[in-house]
Amino acid sequence: MIEVKDLHKHFAAVKAVDGVSFTARDGEITGLLGPNGAGKTTTLRMLYTLMQPDRGQVLIDGIDVATDALAVRRQLGVLPDARGLYKRLTARENIEYFARLQGMDESLIRMRCEQLVKALDMTDIAERRAEGYSQGQRVKTAIARALVHDPRNVILDEPTNGLDVMATRSMRQFMRRLKEEGRCVLFSSHIMQEVAALCDRIVVIAHGRVVADETPDALRAQTGEANLEDAFVKIIGSEEGLAA
Amino acid sequence: MKTLLTVFLKEVKENLRDRRTIMSALILGPLLGPVIFIMIMNVVLTRELNKADQPVKVPVIGAKYAPNLIDALKQQGLVPQPPIADPEAAVRDRDAEIVLRIPAGFGDSWRKGQTSQVELIYDSSQSDTGSTVGRVKGLLENYSRRQGVMRLVARGLSPAMMAPVAIDERDQSTPQSRAGMMFGMLPYFFVLTVFMGGMYLAIDLTAGERERQSLEPLFANPVPRWKILLGKLAATCVFSLVSLLICVIAFGFCGKLIPIERLGMRMNLGISFAAQVLLMMLPLVMLLACLQTLVSAFAKSYREAQTYQSVLMMVPIFPSVLLSVTPMKITDWMFYVPLLGQQVGIMQLLRGEQVTPVQLSSCVITGLLVALLAMAATAWVYRSERLAIST
Numbered sequence: 001m002i003e004v005k006d007l008h009k010h011f012a013a014v015k016a017v018d019g020v021s022f023t024a025r026d027g028e029i030t031g032l033l034g035p036n037g038a039g040k041t042t043t044l045r046m047l048y049t050l051m052q053p054d055r056g057q058v059l060i061d062g063i064d065v066a067t068d069a070l071a072v073r074r075q076l077g078v079l080p081d082a083r084g085l086y087k088r089l090t091a092r093e094n095i096e097y098f099a100r101l102q103g104m105d106e107s108l109i110r111m112r113c114e115q116l117v118k119a120l121d122m123t124d125i126a127e128r129r130a131e132g133y134s135q136g137q138r139v140k141t142a143i144a145r146a147l148v149h150d151p152r153n154v155i156l157d158e159p160t161n162g163l164d165v166m167a168t169r170s171m172r173q174f175m176r177r178l179k180e181e182g183r184c185v186l187f188s189s190h191i192m193q194e195v196a197a198l199c200d201r202i203v204v205i206a207h208g209r210v211v212a213d214e215t216p217d218a219l220r221a222q223t224g225e226a227n228l229e230d231a232f233v234k235i236i237g238s239e240e241g242l243a244a
Numbered sequence: 245m246k247t248l249l250t251v252f253l254k255e256v257k258e259n260l261r262d263r264r265t266i267m268s269a270l271i272l273g274p275l276l277g278p279v280i281f282i283m284i285m286n287v288v289l290t291r292e293l294n295k296a297d298q299p300v301k302v303p304v305i306g307a308k309y310a311p312n313l314i315d316a317l318k319q320q321g322l323v324p325q326p327p328i329a330d331p332e333a334a335v336r337d338r339d340a341e342i343v344l345r346i347p348a349g350f351g352d353s354w355r356k357g358q359t360s361q362v363e364l365i366y367d368s369s370q371s372d373t374g375s376t377v378g379r380v381k382g383l384l385e386n387y388s389r390r391q392g393v394m395r396l397v398a399r400g401l402s403p404a405m406m407a408p409v410a411i412d413e414r415d416q417s418t419p420q421s422r423a424g425m426m427f428g429m430l431p432y433f434f435v436l437t438v439f440m441g442g443m444y445l446a447i448d449l450t451a452g453e454r455e456r457q458s459l460e461p462l463f464a465n466p467v468p469r470w471k472i473l474l475g476k477l478a479a480t481c482v483f484s485l486v487s488l489l490i491c492v493i494a495f496g497f498c499g500k501l502i503p504i505e506r507l508g509m510r511m512n513l514g515i516s517f518a519a520q521v522l523l524m525m526l527p528l529v530m531l532l533a534c535l536q537t538l539v540s541a542f543a544k545s546y547r548e549a550q551t552y553q554s555v556l557m558m559v560p561i562f563p564s565v566l567l568s569v570t571p572m573k574i575t576d577w578m579f580y581v582p583l584l585g586q587q588v589g590i591m592q593l594l595r596g597e598q599v600t601p602v603q604l605s606s607c608v609i610t611g612l613l614v615a616l617l618a619m620a621a622t623a624w625v626y627r628s629e630r631l632a633i634s635t
Binding site: 048049050051052070071073074076078079080081082083084085086087088089093097098100101102103129142145146 | 254258261458459463466
């Protein structure tokens with residue numbers, strides 16, 4: 001479970017995140033929805049301890065990010081906005097590297113690698129160097145290395161960004177499976193349909209603030225719009241930065 | 245420790261797969277120095293040796309005014325050449341190294357017992373003519389002295405009158421110390437090799453990883469950043485150390501390829517030399533790896549990091565330039581200054597002198613301390629939030 005309480009973060013004069021609070025529960029998919037520049041990535045970066053909040057608290061499974069960052073990182077599987085792979089290593093070596101940094105022992109690493117390679121359907125690229133991977137192959141490898149330590153909580157920053165239709169579909173299926181396994185899945189997106197299709201709960205962020213935190217149905221009811229996209233536009237108050 | 249090893253092994257494996265790094269760190273960097281060195285030394289030495297053995301060819305103008313002088317010079321290995329029209333221009337254009345001109349009045353003043361004049365035309369700004377000029381001058385002075393002695397004897401005076409003071413030179417240089425003078429640039433080659441050996445890794449492991457956007461996911465792992473940094477530094481150090489090792493070994497072979505004994509010099513680049521050089525350079529390997537990483541942590545891209553590295557590369561040149569411009573007596577305090585200490589220490593070894601244990605340990609210990617400081621500074625910069633963010 002991920003609990004976020006009144007997060008603030010500013011860069012120079014810009015308030016990137018200005019009082020964000022929400023909760024992402026186990027066994028649910030929570031979508032962080034907002035236009036470009038709304039503060040989604042900055043919020044997520046504070047969750048996985050890359051950045052320190054100016055104010056506010058983040059609890060991952062009850063552990064405070066400010067007091068024990070390392071323990072928090074052990075509970076998290078993260079697909080950041082930056083998903084660079086090591087091009088001179090194979091997919092398997094990329095995954096194994098992160099597994100070792102998670103402190104897993106070698107037999108467990110081998111087992112988890114096998115599982116993930118199968119689950120993400122990447123047998124064909126497992127022993128190939130990452131140089132020249134397609135966007136989809138890169139994302140798969142990045143997800144595998146993020147989940148290799150079998151984390152309870154999974155944070156995905158725009159996971160379908162740059163993927164084609166087929167890859168997007170299999171990504172969605174994979175996220176549903178994570179949910180069925182009882183994990184807490186939190187992902188960000190600026191794409192309506194995706195959030196509507198996947199989420200149990202939608203947290204809408206605009207200008208660094210939470211402007212709505214509802215189930216998709218409640219969101220539609222609240223705004224009186226049958227179409228979720230119209231509801232979204234109404235909530236953030238403008239069409240600025242909106243990509244359907 | 246396990247984290248450190250994991251990072252270290254991964255970085256080594258990854259970089260061994262990179263042809264550019266291998267080329268620069270393990271082939272080009274360490275071997276370029278020795279190869280250039282052999283080439284330069286061979287050209288210089290063979291030319292010096294040839295000049296010393298071979299007869300000197302000198303165009304002579306007005307040879308007919310001093311036939312006796314010319315005969316005497318011929319006996320000592322000077323080969324007179326036909327006169328040339330414009331000797332000044334010929335010397336400036338390097339058509340001739342030196343020209344001897346004998347004025348028409350030579351014979352007259354000779355017969356009157358006066359001082360006769362000859363002219364040597366040369367260009368001292370052309371350094372390669374130096375030894376020829378010296379030889380011709382020597383021949384002429386020799387002749388002059390002999391004739392002077394004969395004039396004195398003819399008048400019944402003792403030749404000792406001409407030489408109230410006799411100089412007896414006792415040169416204290418040894419064959420090794422003379423060689424050391426010639427090889428003053430050697431320490432800089434070593435420093436440069438260390439620099440080149442670690443450079444690509446230092447750039448790649450920080451600025452490169454940031455540019456390729458893999459630093460952010462890396463930092464999401466449950467390990468402190470300083471441990472990751474140490475693993476990366478260790479990989480950088482190992483590459484530059486191997487590079488240095490190859491360079492030192494190559495110079496060892498170099499010593500055998502240069503015909504230096506024929507100039508009356510000796511050079512010992514054997515195992516004890518190599519071992520002491522490696523020991524002295526060890527702190528420098530660490531220091532440079534830290535500085536290179538530090539500089540590259542400030543860069544937003546690979547390119548920017550490369551630019552910073554080339555500025556950083558200027559730093560090790562300073563002691564070399566300083567010592568060659570103002571040759572100082574080597575004193576103990578120099579060993580406490582990183583870079584300078586290595587420079588003077590290696591120079592001392594090349595001259596065939598001992599580096600005392602105190603000098604050696606002060607050089608190594610202060611070097612290590614400064615390296616640790618640089619490491620702490622780098623770790624501090626590594627903690628920055630902005631380091632991981634690629635865009």
